[in-house]
Amino acid sequence: MALAKSIMFQGTSSNVGKSVLAAAFCRIFMQDGYKVAPFKAQNMALNSYVTKDGGEMGRAQVVQAEAAGVEPDVRMNPVLLKPTGNAASQVIVKGKAIGNYSAFKYHKDLNMSAVDAIEECYDWLADNHSIVVLEGAGSPAEVNLKDRDIVNMRMAKYASAPVILVADIDRGGALAAVVGTLELLDNWERQMIKGIIINKFRGDVKLLEPALDFLEEKTGIPVLGVVPYISDIQVPEEDSVCLQRENLNKSTNKRDDFLQVAVIGLPKLSNFTDFDCFALEPDVQLQYIRTREELGDPDLCIIPGSKNSIEDMKFLEKSGLADAIRGFTNSGGFVWGICGGYQMLGCKLTDAIGAEGKRGNIDGLNLLDISTVFAPEKTTCQVKGELMDDSGAALLSGCQGMNIEGYEIHMGNTSSVGNGAAVVKITERSGKSVEIKDGAVNAQGNVVGTYIHGIFDNDQLRHKVLNNLRQQKGWKPLNTRPISKVNQEKAYENLAKHVRSSVQLKKLYEIMEQK
Known part of the structure; x- marks a missing residue:
């Protein structure tokens, strides 16, 4: 011993x-x-x-x-x-x-x-x-x-x-x-x-x-x-499912002088720490929402990761949030999907092998020209890459060439069914050099999706995205913003x-x- x-x-x-x-x-x-x-x-x-x-x-x-x-x-x-x-x-x-x-x-x-x-x-x-x-x-x-x-x-x-x-x-x-x-x-x-x-x-x-x-x-x-x-x-508090649900139920009165970032509170939401970095920002109010009435008109709507994307897509449809998100994007609102949220932004999700527990398929939000098929092998890897040409996306304006780090955890393989631009060129996976395109942006440039968890922990990217949102509102950018690792220490x-x-x-x- x-x-x-x-x-x-x-x-x-x-x-x-x-x-x-x-x-x-x-x-x-x-x-x-x-x-x-x-x-x-x-x-x-x-x-x-x-x-x-x-x-x-x-x-x-x-x-x-x-x-x-x-x-x-x-x-x-x-x-x-x-x-x-x-x-x-x-x-x-x-x-x-x-x-x-x-x-x-x-x-x-x-x-x-x-x-x-x-x-x-x-x-x-x-x-x-x-x-x-x-x-x-x-x-x-x-x-x-x-x-x-x-x-x-x-x-x-x-x-x-x-x-x-x-x-x-x-x-x-x-x-x-x-x-x-x-x-x-x-x-x-x-x-x-x-x-x-x-x-x-x-x-x-x-x-x-x-x-x-x-x-x-x-x-x-x-x-x-x-x-x-x-x-x-x-x-981060004790990492349990019950705590996660308590966190999702917290709400605060909205402030007109803050950027509003709304995270969809999916029943099977995973990796909610992807968004802790927003709580550090001096001009951001982060809210988790569960109903179409709560969605309102945020500056950025995020569809997070999910342990069961098909079941959570059913939740979006049943709750009316799916229609609310579609209407929000059609009116020019900005949406970002991560992992399972990225999959739900696409045209269809297919699970013929029961990778998430039950076999089935479902239409997605149809906001990105992508389709996902679930596979038996799980992708788990740390990644490094760089932001690609933003194709005129206002949300990603000025982000081209930025280096980013994060990690992937997913069982689905997502492929393009149209001509949408990718978001990230992954150059390293689990320490090995690669050249893989990840994510998608819609033609209007207001819907973005990626498999990469922790992408907002990249300070340069997060700062630029938030200042782009400020510019959309006619606000001046903030030149001084917090550095995630410094704040964590x-x-x-x-x-x-x-x-x-x-x-x-x-x-x-x-x-x-x-x-």
Whole structure:
């Protein structure tokens, strides 16, 4: 067994802030001179990322790796479940998709078979790092799943990782959640828990002290800290499907002095972090919309990636958003589709093999002269390229020749059925030189589509697109805009400072030494 120190963060439920706290400690330990790796045995998320070698992993562990200052590696998240429909997911093991499974079949027949791969991945990380920060999933006290749980206490025991139990006090009932969780655990599991962190606290901590004293006396476990609520954390929250839906339901009053960027809130929306960069911009208001009434008349409408493009296309038609988007573009509105959104902008989507779960085909929005046929093999690769001739597209004016980076995650092959211009010339895929045209622009120049995730994280492109939108409104361009990587580093540093000042770090290190 490897000699790396380890610590594990488990929660009283999903969405208590485990992922963000794990990222904070990855940065804190890095600041203290350790080589750190994050690890989550199994993650369920529609928000994923492609590594340099073409493997797919959960975005939350990518964030933690960035916080730790190390390259993301699929061994940090050996099992990824990407929901494709109700109670069904695509299963990805060590970065590669192995098929679609119902929740029942996965838990009954498959998940325990991944234990060897999970342990192999953990051992490699522990052999090559001085600290491994583990994250649990959901709650360790799910009695119906405990005997086949490969994420929480089984993993803590294998890694000899002391467990810190995290409770979200903002949602209420934090003390009851802690005591109830401990009550439902077996004796050996309770003994694994060495500390408690109360997260997302609002108010005067002195008023909470009697409750903390009670909690320590009741459980015999020290409270290591109370982390205040952060309203503008600028670090992606816990990467779960339920959180994604909560984010989609947030709305704000529109401001006339801001550019309005509307992202269609597809039921199977994936990789919503593609749009986090817009939240940094001083003149952009980002909204996720679910109804045709909410669409209104934004400056830019984005159709995002989808884990099930055909089902989400059906949603667009049924909700009336399809007609609203067509009307918006016909009146000159700007639309950009990414990955599944790019596929939906085309004429037809055909899945004859059930790649997305069910065989079928459907007409698209018919806004781009492209057609998509789904294939059994999944394309996962990092890419580099350059923007091509914009063919008069006002949205891309002045972007020709810009270098861009991003990544592809899709199972469809999209081909042109007309004479539309491409968007990007891909010059490198997974480190290999290529020359591949990607994406399409319509003849009017107001509809753009591409397979490339993370394309808006390219600061030069994003800045130019936003200033082009300002020009369309008769506004002056902004000459100073934020740099994504600089802002992200500041966010990690601020998060680490916030958490470091809120917890007994010396006590935490002592717990890690005692394992």
